[in-house]
Amino acid sequence: xxxxxxxxxxxxxxxxxxxxxxxxxxxxxxxxxxxxxxxxxxxxxxxxxxxxxxxxxxxxxxxxxxxxxxxxxxxxxxxxxxxxxxxxxxxxxxxxxxxxxxxxxxxxxxxxxxxxxxxxxxxxxxxxxxxxxxxxxxxxxxxxxxxxxxxxxxxxxxxxxxxxxxxxxxxxxxxxxxxxxxxxxxxxxxxxxxxxxxxxxxxxxxxxxxxxxxxxxxxxxxxxxxxxxxxxxxxxxxxxxxxxxxxxxxxxxxxxxxxxxxxxxxxxxxxxxxxxxxxxxxxxxxxxxxxxxxxxxxxxxxxxxxxxxxxxxxxxxxxxxxxxxxxxxxxxxxxxxxxxxxxxxxxxxxxxxxxxxxxxxxxxxxxxxxxxxxxxxxxxxxxxxxxxxxxxxxxxxxxxxxxxxxxxxxxxxxxxxxxxxxxxxxxxxxxxxxxxxxxxxxxxxxxxxxxxxxxxxxxxxxxxxx
Numbered sequence: 001x002x003x004x005x006x007x008x009x010x011x012x013x014x015x016x017x018x019x020x021x022x023x024x025x026x027x028x029x030x031x032x033x034x035x036x037x038x039x040x041x042x043x044x045x046x047x048x049x050x051x052x053x054x055x056x057x058x059x060x061x062x063x064x065x066x067x068x069x070x071x072x073x074x075x076x077x078x079x080x081x082x083x084x085x086x087x088x089x090x091x092x093x094x095x096x097x098x099x100x101x102x103x104x105x106x107x108x109x110x111x112x113x114x115x116x117x118x119x120x121x122x123x124x125x126x127x128x129x130x131x132x133x134x135x136x137x138x139x140x141x142x143x144x145x146x147x148x149x150x151x152x153x154x155x156x157x158x159x160x161x162x163x164x165x166x167x168x169x170x171x172x173x174x175x176x177x178x179x180x181x182x183x184x185x186x187x188x189x190x191x192x193x194x195x196x197x198x199x200x201x202x203x204x205x206x207x208x209x210x211x212x213x214x215x216x217x218x219x220x221x222x223x224x225x226x227x228x229x230x231x232x233x234x235x236x237x238x239x240x241x242x243x244x245x246x247x248x249x250x251x252x253x254x255x256x257x258x259x260x261x262x263x264x265x266x267x268x269x270x271x272x273x274x275x276x277x278x279x280x281x282x283x284x285x286x287x288x289x290x291x292x293x294x295x296x297x298x299x300x301x302x303x304x305x306x307x308x309x310x311x312x313x314x315x316x317x318x319x320x321x322x323x324x325x326x327x328x329x330x331x332x333x334x335x336x337x338x339x340x341x342x343x344x345x346x347x348x349x350x351x352x353x354x355x356x357x358x359x360x361x362x363x364x365x366x367x368x369x370x371x372x373x374x375x376x377x378x379x380x381x382x383x384x385x386x387x388x389x390x391x392x393x394x395x396x397x398x399x400x401x402x403x404x405x406x407x408x409x410x411x412x413x414x415x416x417x418x419x420x421x422x423x424x425x426x427x428x429x430x431x432x433x434x435x436x437x438x439x440x441x442x443x444x445x446x447x448x449x450x451x452x453x454x455x456x457x458x459x460x461x462x463x464x465x466x
Contacts, residue, residue, distance in 0.1 A: 037240050038321045042385055042398035046133050052384050052463040054415070056139035060112070060123050060446070061090025061455040083398070086195075088149045091121035094446035094456035095256075096182035096345060097127065097420035098190045101218040108132075110422065110458070111150075111220055111445060113179035113192055122148035122220050123458070124142040129424045132460070133442040138220065139460040144422060150222055152214065158310075178210040181258040181345065182420065186267055186290075188431035189223065190216040191260075193271075196232035196253040198456070204209070208232075218431055226297055230308040235286070238337060240320045241273055243282030251275070251282065256419075257346030259357065260290055261391060262430075268318060271294050272346040272359065281340030283323040288315060319393065325400065328363040328381045330410040339363045341381060341400070347421040347435025355391030358437060358463065360384055360418035360445065361400060382406060382413040384463070416457065420446040439464065 045051065096113035099123070109131045110276050112121035123145035132139055181193040192214040202208035211229040214224055235241060242251040257272035267290035275282035296315050300308035327338035344360045363381035382403040389396040403415035423441040428434035437443065447457040 035048065038319060038394060040321055040387065040390075040396055041324045042387070042400050044119075044326055044327070045399050045401045048193045051386070052461055055136050055460040055462055056142065057447075057457050057459045058142055058144070059090070059455040060094070060121070060145060060458050062144070063090070063455050074370065084464040087117070087425040088119075090455035091123060091147060092449075092451065092454065092456055093117065094121070094448050095180045095191065095419040097422045097444060098182045098184060099424050099435065099444070100190075100220045101188075101424050109220065110444065110446075111182070111190060111216060111418065112456070113182055114456075115178050115180055115195075115419075115448075116176045118153045119149040119151050119178050120214070120216065120220070120222075122150060124148070133424060133440075134425055134441070134463065148220075150220055152179075152212075152222070152225070152348050159275060161294045176210075177212060179212075179214075180256050180419075181272070182422075183260050184432050184435035185215075185434045187258060190217050190218065190240055191258065192216065193228070193255055193258055196228065196235070199232050199236045200250050200252045202229070202233075208274075226301060227308075228297075228310050230305060231297070233309055234312040234315070235271075235273075235407070238286065238317075238320065240322075241284050241286050243275060243284075248308055253358045254344075254346050257359065261348045261355065266291055270346070270348075272323075272343055274342045274344070275340060276342065281327075281342065283325060283343050285323060285346075286323045287318045287320075289318060291322050321395050323359075323385075323387075323398070325361060325385070328409045330378075330380045331364055331408075332411075333365065337365070337381065339365055339384060342382075344417065344419045345421050347423060347437050349423060349425075349441065349442075351388070351437070351439050354388050356437070357387045357390050358384060358421055358443075359387065360421060362413070362417040364417070370431055379417045380411060381409045382415045382417055384418075384465075416447045416449060418445040418459065419448045437463075 091112050091114060093114045093116040094112050095115040098111045100109040100111045106128060107124055107126050109122055109124040113119050125145045126143050144383040171325040178197060179192050180195040183191050185191050194210040194212045196211055198208055198210045199303045208229050211232050213226040213228045214222060215224040232253050242253060245251050252277060254274045255271050256274040259270045268287050270285050273284045292315060296311060300311050303311060325341040327340050329336050329338050341361050341363050344362060347358045349356055356462050361383050362379055365377035365380050383400050385398060385400045387396055387398045403413060406413050406415050422444045423435060423437035425434050425436060425438050425441040443461040443463055445459040445461050447459060449456055
């Protein structure tokens, strides 16, 4: 590819988001001086001090569902699985959440990434966020939401994946888009990312299904879809991010969270990688200058895969941080297997003037069933990781707090696995600032109940003591 072709493409695109729009908060943020590799060690809180609690929990749609699933052993219907006839009446497999701006004064809505569906969920509630932030106790009386869905694929391109050659034991896993991460961009639009977790299978088959990025309006309209495959291939080569292969399997990209944080001269985008038990349990964060990353994303869409890959190679990270978390052993496990604690999302904000990331974490006692298929297993730890001063190079503290009401680590979690976090801060001057967490924000979490026929749970959470 001629170098001049890439240069001309880059020059033809506007350099967006190059200056911080949040003057009242960017002064708190520290600048990163060039690429660095760091490690942050996270420890369990010695005592449970009520760092966070649940104000109210509600199913996102009617429950329980009773509609049976289609037979996953039938290849002819795999693009229909695992969608029951009434699938659009509830939201399931919630893995990311953002608050959507609505045009009425008496309601609010949330957008939900559903990792096993090809639609972004929309749940609208008959109460204002301002009312809930002022009187959080009102969350207990919230009525059931109205449910909508935003299609991502057409029937034609869904059918095209029937012979995609990737080696999956489960048809459900084979055809899901695996949207996992959501964040609000500086212009108020919402970025949704697939996990990229089939890159190893792509390298064997030449097909990827989990490498898409979506941009939605604040009202939930699909504005643009991007192909992130060359970016994920670039990330797959970064061993400081994903770690090394092990006897249990290859290390592989698996982005579960994304944040965009302000700096004095612009914004930084961070991708939170989850290490899996069948890889090596290596959790990490990789950060880029946001304007450069978004600029490259736009330019790469006009190139073929080889040219786009060469373009992404020019993008250097600001830093890569390994996030080391404890392992948990279940008292009920006679083999005393130490299962890794993995991250599920990330939410950035400023707490008492400190750059802070809240990360829901969980431990799943994964196993292989009689057919040799990897199953998630029971959730034997659920908690919230609080990483303070994360925007300062070489600094920061990381503490993990167990979910409220749960027994000791290793026992079945009653709270469940929170996979998405969103915040609403009414003092923000625009949609981006309103999405940043602070000690005065209303916090919303969504829980994946690991069921295809029951709705996921919406939680109103309160975090303090940081």
